[in-house]
Amino acid sequence: SAVISQKPSRDICQRGTSLTIQCQVDSQVTMMFWYRQQPGQSLTLIATANQGSEATYESGFVIDKFPISRPNLTFSTLTVSNMSPEDSSIYLCSVEVRGARGNEQFFGPGTRLTVL
């Protein structure tokens, strides 16, 4: 398994500002993912972040809006840039762990972002 922590747990931000969310894992993992969960909706993958390479973004998400860093195997950051109220969501970090019965994904507790 993997224990994942995220900072901050929640924040209220002004329109036009940026927020960087940190994700820390208690073990070394190759694959990390960032998801968004908008109010009342399911999780949507923003990007996949592998250590040592550029993040891969899903359709509808771009690096200028959601720059990601992955400096080592236990840490990643997601920045939400030039925020608008539509960015109000829960942002979740996730990691893939290889086990005896295949890969499993574990999720952090999420960062609840409110943009005014």
Add this chain to the structure above:
Amino acid sequence: AQSVAQPEDQVNVAEGNPLTVKCTYSVSGNPYLFWYVQYPNRGLQFLLKYITGDNLVKGSYGFEAEFNKSQTSFHLKKPSALVSDSALYFCAVRQTGANNLFFGTGTRLTVIP
């Protein structure tokens, strides 16, 4: 393309009764199927998964799910519901060769005392 359908936004069940949360999927190749639970103000927690093998998969907290290939379903079940099972449940699928999960829209389960 892959998709996951959870046809019920809300499921209500009396405490002690059996519960079922439905999930159907569409994916190329052999599916990897998952159930996650989200309690209020907490992150997603893994419940169980199907990769290969027995169609009936047992997971955490007494939950189980049955993989039905002909019906492309992976319904979550529990023989006797607890009030503490009240939460938001997500079905997810991973396509062969892919790394990320694709989630359904979630089903809110309420267990009534």
